[in-house]
Amino acid sequence: MRYASRIEALSDKSLLNAFEVIETPDMISFSAGFPSPETYPLEAIRESFDHVMEESGKEALSYGSTSGYIRLREIIGNRLAEKFNLRYNLEEIIITSGSQQGLDMCGMMFINKGDVVLFENPSYLGAVNALRAHEATLAAVEIDDQGISMESLKAEVERYGDRIRMIYVNPDHQNPTGRSWSLERRKEFMTFIRDYDIPVVEDGAYAELSFGEELETPLAALDARGQVLYLGTFSKTFCPGLRVAWVCAPKTIMEKILILKNAADLSTSSIAQRQMAYYLDHYSLDNHIRGITAMYLERKDIMIQMLREHFPDSISYTNPKGGLFIWVSLPEGKDSRELLIRAQKRKVSFIPGTSFYPAADRHRELRLNFSNMDPDKIREGMKILGEITTEYLKE
Ligand SMILES: Cc1ncc(COP(=O)(O)O)c(C=O)c1O
Known part of the structure; x- marks a missing residue:
């Protein structure tokens, strides 16, 4: 073969x-x-599924819109604003089949064979593999206790220049090290990267899984240029088996993502999205x-x-x-x-x-x-x- x-x-x-x-x-x-x-x-999930089947079983078992179930997108938008001061319009939020699909779509959107993607060193293996599948050249930026090393980042940017087509980062309770970037480092990073035409893929998978009351400030909340794509998921805070996650991005980027999402799987499971929306409306995820x-x-x-x-x-x-x-x-x-x-x-x-x-x-x-x-x-x-x-x- x-x-x-x-x-x-x-x-x-x-x-x-x-x-x-x-x-x-x-x-x-x-x-x-x-x-x-x-x-x-389990009980709350069963109750949510029952309700969805009774009230809107036919819609729940049909194809949904490619961008995702509107009520769910609204709730996600409200949560992001309330918890992280992230302000997205509805058309800037789409539902994906797991964040893993969001990562794959980022690869499809920005990476041609041989283009350079910068990762933290070490980095989430699933993201590395998703980008490997697009035949990216992988490059790595060192991290320290405060987050990405600015010195190492500058050296890699110098080294690869225009070949860099994406930076993937996981600033909160990172997979695999558990480390979080300090606010100062987040600001320094965003100030530096603003001068480059490079999309930043921020993976917020663990953003809400904090042992303290305080949540970190996402890079997306410091994004003056509209270059951050923010990925979130219910896999870690709720259940991974539903495969419900989201990508937020400025409208111009989102138009492209939607085309890719449609080509990839038409839509995320309608019943899973409706179940999730019902749960969020009637129970306390917090x-x-x-x-x-x-x-x-x-x-x-x-x-x-x-x-x-x-x-x-x-x-x-x-x-x-x-x-x-x-x-x-x-x-x-x-x-x-x-x-x-x-x-x-x-x-x-x-x-x-x-x-x-x-x-x-x-x-x-x-x-x-x-x-x-x-x-x-x-x-x-x-x-x-x-x-x-x-x-x-x-x-
Ligand atoms: C940093 C990070 N991003 C994304 C994912 C994948 O999440 P999902 O289940 O939404 O595809 C994981 C899963 O381990 C992860 O650790």
Whole structure:
């Protein structure tokens, strides 16, 4: 069989594998970034579906408009204004089948083969893969405790110049490190990038998953030029199985996105969108988010405590203020892929950091998800991982 050249670029199967272990029941998985299924409000969702079927079953089972169900877009617009001071008109918001589709559409819209996309180093693997599929040249900008490194960004912009066609960033409780950009760095970044004709794809997947009361200021709220495309999703705050997410962008960009969305899948599931709108109108997503972030904070704290008590002092790790991940660094010269081989033999999994580096060979980090296992499993898995790590680092 002769395959298209883009398939060659997609050799990293870490994310795919993380999704496959869903089917391995006895594995303690710190791999995939799933919300905890026990948090899904099943009764409320069932009630919402029942209502939608009774009141508008025929519409819900038909094709919907390509831009998405109007009531849902209105609610999303209102939430963005209220929580983030982001002001979009209705025609600047469309519903996508997961944010992953939004990422794919950004690739379709801006990337020709060989064009450069700048990522944070490390970055969300799903975004890296989505852009790899468009045969982008991947380039990476270093990050530090405050966010993207301006020095590194300037160096990459200098290096690639006009070849840069997109910057993808995930500034809140980033996947995979759990880090958030400071407000100062956000402002510095937006001031710098305003002078360049480069679209910024801001992935706000974890924007509302904060352990504190305060939410960060999106880059989109600092966008004087209309160059930010803002992606959001209900996958992490509600349930990923509905595949309901959104893209917000200035009207001129949106006209193009709509054409691509129509070509990709005509429309996002009508029944899922209507269910979501009904839920948002009749229940409190904010209360739900308060409940899940309290649970995730507890799990994160247990994981941190286990790292402190059962791992050698020579490792370091992030202590995130939200999101789903802790990023662990082994000492120089060690390789988390080797650790994974040993961990899997004892039925524990995580994703080696290697996969999250779009353009660098770095192997000593690993990503741990803390949302998806209950406290006992976290203790059990981290104890095993601690033993294996201690042994490995002695060698
Ligand atoms: C940063 C980030 N963006 C997007 C997604 C995908 O979200 P969705 O389920 O809406 O496609 C994920 C999922 O892990 C993610 O971590």
